[in-house]
Amino acid sequence: MRQSNPFKPTAGRMPPLLIGRDAIIDDFEEGLDDGPGAPGRLMRVTGARGVGKTVILTEFGRIAKARKWEVIDETASEGLAQRLLNRLAPDKPSVNLSLKPSVSIAGLGGISLGEASVSSKQMPLTLRAAMGQRLDALERKNAGLLVTIDEAQAADRSDMVAIATAVQHLIREERNIAFVFAGLPSIASKWLNDEVLTFLRRAQAEQLGDIPLQDVRDAFEDTFEDSGIAIEGKALDMAAKATEGYPFMIQLVGYHIWRIAYRRSRNIDSKKPDAITVTEQDTEQGIANALSRLGDAVHGPELDGLSPIDKTYLLAMAQDDGPSSTSTVAERMGKDVAYANIYRTRLIDAQVIKDMGYGKVDFAIPYLRQYLREHAAYIRMNSSGTSL
Ligand SMILES: Nc1ncnc2c1ncn2[C@@H]1O[C@H](COP(=O)(O)OP(=O)(O)OP(=O)(O)O)[C@@H](O)[C@H]1O
Ligand SMILES: [Mg+2]
Numbered sequence: 001m002r003q004s005n006p007f008k009p010t011a012g013r014m015p016p017l018l019i020g021r022d023a024i025i026d027d028f029e030e031g032l033d034d035g036p037g038a039p040g041r042l043m044r045v046t047g048a049r050g051v052g053k054t055v056i057l058t059e060f061g062r063i064a065k066a067r068k069w070e071v072i073d074e075t076a077s078e079g080l081a082q083r084l085l086n087r088l089a090p091d092k093p094s095v096n097l098s099l100k101p102s103v104s105i106a107g108l109g110g111i112s113l114g115e116a117s118v119s120s121k122q123m124p125l126t127l128r129a130a131m132g133q134r135l136d137a138l139e140r141k142n143a144g145l146l147v148t149i150d151e152a153q154a155a156d157r158s159d160m161v162a163i164a165t166a167v168q169h170l171i172r173e174e175r176n177i178a179f180v181f182a183g184l185p186s187i188a189s190k191w192l193n194d195e196v197l198t199f200l201r202r203a204q205a206e207q208l209g210d211i212p213l214q215d216v217r218d219a220f221e222d223t224f225e226d227s228g229i230a231i232e233g234k235a236l237d238m239a240a241k242a243t244e245g246y247p248f249m250i251q252l253v254g255y256h257i258w259r260i261a262y263r264r265s266r267n268i269d270s271k272k273p274d275a276i277t278v279t280e281q282d283t284e285q286g287i288a289n290a291l292s293r294l295g296d297a298v299h300g301p302e303l304d305g306l307s308p309i310d311k312t313y314l315l316a317m318a319q320d321d322g323p324s325s326t327s328t329v330a331e332r333m334g335k336d337v338a339y340a341n342i343y344r345t346r347l348i349d350a351q352v353i354k355d356m357g358y359g360k361v362d363f364a365i366p367y368l369r370q371y372l373r374e375h376a377a378y379i380r381m382n383s384s385g386t387s388l
Contacts, residue, residue, distance in 0.1 A: 005262070008255075009293065009297075012054040016223050017219045019211050020216075020245075024208070027204065027206065029063060035176075042178070042204060043203055043206055044206070045182035045206045045207075047185070047207060047351075050247060050297075050298055051248075053150065060146065064178065069143050070134065070143065071146045075150045076183075078156065080149070081163060085126060089133065120161075120162065128169050132175070139175070145177050147177070147179050149181040152182060181200075210245030210246060211245045211250065216243050221236060231257070231283075236278075239283050242290070242291075248294070248298065249294055252290035252294055253286060256287070257278060257282055260285050261276060294367060299368055299371040299372075309343055313329060313347060314363075316329045316333050322362070
């Protein structure tokens with residue numbers, strides 16, 4: 001019988017084993033159990049692309065549901081607050097919450113929006129009323145309400161103000177609510193310096209980072225074994241090391257090694273696909289396949305989102321085998337240090353590179369250096385107007 005690959009290298013998909021996230025999960029569970037006012041009930045989760053933010057929000061949702069809480073999970077994009085409102089009070093059009101719909105629609109000569117929408121001025125109050133009503137019902141059953149917002153860095157300011165204002169009031173009233181928002185590290189500069197949103201700054205900060213390699217190793221061992229394929233010794237070490245603890249790469253490496261070993265097992269003896277151990281050769285090939293997928297899935301899109309000069313900066317860094325000196329990078333770009341520093345700061349904010357102190361920077365995304373070297377000619381060609 002055909003077996004399905006246990007690894008899930010797809011954005012937002014729950015992994016077979018959620019590795020190395022015990023501390024943040026404990027914080028959240030403690031928050032739910034400690035009641036209103038507990039710090040874990042107001043949380044912001046940040047981290048680079050592919051580090052596992054969406055997955056942790058899903059896990060929080062699972063934990064809350066197991067306690068009979070209601071969970072509303074939203075992803076920030078246009079109309080966020082309105083969508084939240086529609087989900088809180090699905091049976092009632094928002095006008096029934098004793099608040100007025102968006103003004104001046106009729107005044108514009110009868111343009112119809114199809115659905116009653118709430119003006120951004122009214123939204124904080126309306127949302128607060130709707131959440132309060134949901135909580136009235138939930139609290140009667142000793143349950144609560146968890147609201148999670150993913151990709152928070154992409155939210156409109158007015159949506160964020162409405163949600164933060166509503167949640168702030170409900171927390172102050174000691175209602176049974178928890179609010180978690182997740183996003184790229186840029187939410188720190190985008191929302192937390194905004195005076196109206198100071199409330200968000202008080203949220204418990206949880207930064208998701210790499211997973212310790214020992215945990216990765218153990219997880220590989222268990223996940224392979226559960227699927228009837230053994231991985232051990234040198235092959236296991238190589239596999240764990242190749243992930244660099246980056247969650248998306250953990251799934252990619254696991255997926256591709258498993259796939260190769262499984263296919264080989266079916267060729268050997270289709271009746272006994274489980275009697276197999278991963279070889280070093282399977283591992284090498286699996287890692288190579290995982291790396292090329294990482295390039296397509298992470299490096300390519302990441303670079304597409306950067307300006308030509310950002311890319312020039314990265315190409316200049318990629319000439320080094322380890323951390324780069326910022327003055328050397330400026331020199332390679334043919335620019336002065338002050339100019340180069342503008343791009344250094346942008347790239348650090350975007351978590352593409354990291355500050356190593358002493359005037360040094362290094363790549364923050366695994367294997368980006370290698371990808372840049374392999375694709376340098378192509379990237380340079382498409383960053384026309386700049387030269388190296
Ligand atoms: N703790 C973990 N252990 C193992 N695998 C994980 C873990 N967290 C995430 N993954 C895997 O990593 C991949 C990326 O996870 P996820 O989509 O949650 O990242 P993200 O931070 O939301 O990324 P993005 O910023 O692109 O939205 C998925 O394949 C997921 O299964
Ligand atoms: Mg995500």
